[in-house]
Amino acid sequence: MRMVKIGFFEWQSRCQSEHGCLHYLQKLKWPKGFICPQCGHAQAYFIQTQDLYQCTFCQHRTSVKAGTLFHRSHLSLQKWFWAIYFIGSGKGGISAMRLSQLIEVNWRTA
Numbered sequence: 001m002r003m004v005k006i007g008f009f010e011w012q013s014r015c016q017s018e019h020g021c022l023h024y025l026q027k028l029k030w031p032k033g034f035i036c037p038q039c040g041h042a043q044a045y046f047i048q049t050q051d052l053y054q055c056t057f058c059q060h061r062t063s064v065k066a067g068t069l070f071h072r073s074h075l076s077l078q079k080w081f082w083a084i085y086f087i088g089s090g091k092g093g094i095s096a097m098r099l100s101q102l103i104e105v106n107w108r109t110a
Contacts, residue, residue, distance in 0.1 A: 008089075011081075011085055014078055015027055015078055015085075018077055018078050020078075021077035021078050021080075022064055023066070025065070025077065036062070037062055037066070037067065038058050038062075039060065041055050043055070043057070044056060047061070047063065079103045079104075079105060083099060083103050087099070096110040
């Protein structure tokens, strides 16, 4: 999965909500639509209560976050995306303390 360089205002509009971040990640992960990681089939049902996709062929369940650094994280995608933006946009990086203040998490999480 390759991140595409975008400007601040486009980044901000995509990261306004958790849904927006999830949709953006979905487009990055499956640019041509869902592909089952188990069998390669291209159709799935979305199980909204669990935020999972279930392959219509092999019944394998997967999420947009599976196989990414966001998998099993309790931090919202919105905070993850903003952290990535702040880390990547600075010339000399960013301290964990400053990042924790910007995305409103504790220092250890940052």
